[in-house]
Amino acid sequence: MKKFLAVLAVAALVAFAAPAFAANPFMDVPAGHWAYDAVAQLAADGVVSGYPDGAFKGAQPATRYEVASVVARALATIDMEKASKQDVEMLKKLVMEFKDELDALGVKVDKIDKRVAVLEDGVGGWKIRGQFRFDAKFADSDNDVYQYNGTGNKNEFSKERFRLYLTKTIDENTSFYAQYRTGGDSSGRMGRAWGDINDGGRWSHLYVDTKLPYDVAFRVGRFAVDFEDDYGFYIDNDAVFGDFRVDGFRFKKDWGMMSATAVVGRNDNASDTIDPLDVMTYALDLHFQPSEKFFGGVTGYWMQEDGNGTVGDLDVNTYAAYAAFSFTPNIALKGMYYFQDLGDDIPQANSEDSPNAWKAILDIKQDALKFTSLWVEYSEQDNTFWDSLLDRYSIAGSQADYVAQNFTRNGGTSKWIFAKAEQKWNDKFSTFLRYANIDFDTANLDDATEFGGGIGYQYTPAIYFELCYDQVDHGDSRTGNNGGFTDTESVIRFRTDVNF
Amino acid sequence: MKKRISVVLMFAFLLALVSVSFAEAAAFDQVLQRWTKSRKIVDPDGANLEIRATYYSAEFIEALIQKEAQANLWTQQEADDYKFNFLGALRLQEMVPIQVEFINNGPTMYLGPFDIMIKLRIGNKQYKPVDYDKRFNFRFQGKKEGLVYFPRYDEKTGKDLLKGVKNVRLEISPNISPLTEGSDTVFMWDIANDNPEKLYQGKTAARFETDRLLKRLEKLRKDKADQEKQLQGINDEIKTIQARLDELAKQQ
Secondary structure, eight states: OTHHHHHHHHHHHHHTSSOOOOOOOOTTSOTTSTTHHHHHHHHHTTSOOOOTTSOOOTTSOOOHHHHHHHHHHHHHHOOTTTSOHHHHHHHHHHHHHTHHHHHHTTOOHHHHHHHHHHHHTTTTOEEEEEEEEEEEEEEEESSSOOTTSTTOSSEEEEEEEEEEEEEEEEETTEEEEEEEEEETTOOSSSSOOOSSGGGOEEEEEEEEEEEEGGGEEEEEEEEEEOHHHHTTOOOSSOOSSOOEEEEEEEEEEEOSSEEEEEEEEEOOSOOSSSOGGGEEEEEEEEEEOSSSSEEEEEEEEEEEEOSOGGGOOOOEEEEEEEEEEEEETTEEEEEEEEEEEEOTTSGGGGTOSSOEEEEEEEEEOHHHHSSOEEEEEEEEEETTOTTOOTTTTOSBTBTSOOGGGGOOOSSOEEEEEEEEEEEEOSSSEEEEEEEEEEEOOOTTOOOEEEEEEEEEEEEETTEEEEEEEEEEEOOSOOOSTTSOOOSEEEEEEEEEEEEO | OHHHHHHHHHHHHHHHHHHHHHHHSOHHHHHHHHTEEEEEEEOTTSOEEEEEEEEOOHHHHHHHHHHHHHHHTOOHHHHHHHHHHHHHHHTTTTEEEEEEEEEEEEEEEOOOSGGGTEEEEETTEEEOOSEEOGGGGSOEEEEEEEEEEEESBOTTTOOBTTTTOOEEEEEEOGGGOGGGTTOOEEEEEEOTTOOGGGGGOHHHHHHHHHHHHHHHHHHHHHHHHHHHHHHHHHHHHHHHHHHHHHHHHHHO
């Protein structure tokens, strides 16, 4: 039977994609024979056993039952993780060819279909994944105000976050992505919902990616605009500016050293002044990377209010320039500069209509210092800088206390320092230390300082535990846009994260 | 103003600290770090995904072999053997191998078929892998690493794709994980000074040439045997025909 040789070849390929050398037990297969290694390997793994007289009899015609027997044994030892799709396809065809014989031998043919399906559903299959987070927080405060807890209570147990991801690879160039959020950081409209998952949820991201002619990447739907994150300009919680979502279109074109990204959208959740349903948002980013050591670029955001003509000029244009230089792959110095042009009727434009902000970052990965990573960030921003994200150095977004609680949008220029050191001790344990400080440049308002630390335990790749301590000292003064925060608040938080 | 000065001083101190520690790092480690790029995506305080990619440049391979040789106290012969086997596995003469590693402490990743998730950009063109570790096709959490091979020569013209190229970019699709939130992962290596031919010098080159010539000799011998067999067949047929003709001549 000619097929026997094909079966042998496929069985050797599929079952033992990384062949080890084994002694050949058959006297009639000489060392120089082309099939020596394959036969030896198959014998070592029990796929072929030869004849009772110790011979393999490779030249002798095989019966259909003998071939089916080899296929059955190959199925039992097949290493699907190492087999290529082509190999598995060929084995599948052999299984179909010898279905009757395999049935007679008691081999369940359906099983192979299920195993092959693992490869076949890579394209076309729906994938559902998720994250669940539970926080137990024990807060303390000098003045009985508990900003660390969304409920305002001293202690809080919360089903803090549940996220559901629904994805599908439609074809080689087209994919669908949706993210349903409930709990903390729900987003997509004004009046974001914080706190327990009972607060409701929404589809925060929902888009399709595909390719247009001339190799233009096209995205349509609801998606994030966050160039600071894309280029590594922040860790932990948030950007100085950006990190909002729009309903719209994104076009991206790459020329190697240079890339351009354009966004046209509406309904963003960036604004702290304007109803986002009334804003057209345009963004353009030009990114330039001539070598592995350096990149730079410019970004423009144009947000134009078009909902109600009576509210006046609420347009805001924001421009950014950024650059980064890597001394080594693990040590980089980065900087970003923003300036804005505020519409005349933006409230803070009365004191300054073209505010700016900038930051400089030293980013050192653990591979460089060996015992710790280090992120040191210094930033300054005019207090009138529109829609800067104030909770950016918090341990959990707006759901925790943070140094900028007393931030006032006046004529001053605030100065921020943030440092974080993370130590990964092994695959399981990690620790971190963090420090943040803000000088508000505002009369009668003290600096605020945060520090904290924690220990993380990666129990399995799916389950993570973290115990941390964090505190913010707001100083003594009572001036601020939230009625004023004073003295010190702290929290001990035990977090459980489950990813599936 | 005082704060600004103290911040500048702090940055200067940190840079000095880093440069000292960097200078003290082992020479091999410096080279190994130079060719390994990484990106860590952290979902605030929880799920995280680290992606690492290593370009197997000549400099990296030499450093890796020397490091292994030092660690294992190999003789020169053992190091040469290791180099020979290692280069054979990398298939450098035909392909551009890149080691890719995912450490996924986040939602399950589905990367199959992996060759649509990862591309190598050379100049203005993207290239799909010609081969890769098939384990990438299966869903996973935790660690997964393997080699991905990209073409070194143009399929149609046979032209060396890396000739005169200053850098290459590995582009990984945002679809690999929900943690990317739609952002691309891109690693760039400057390869203008990379010369894989340097690896094929001295004893290793001699062994590769010997290996190549042995294979060639084996093929020629096989061809010769086939031809001889064919010739033998023709001769046998000639003899048979001649014998039959002789028989027929006798009958007439």
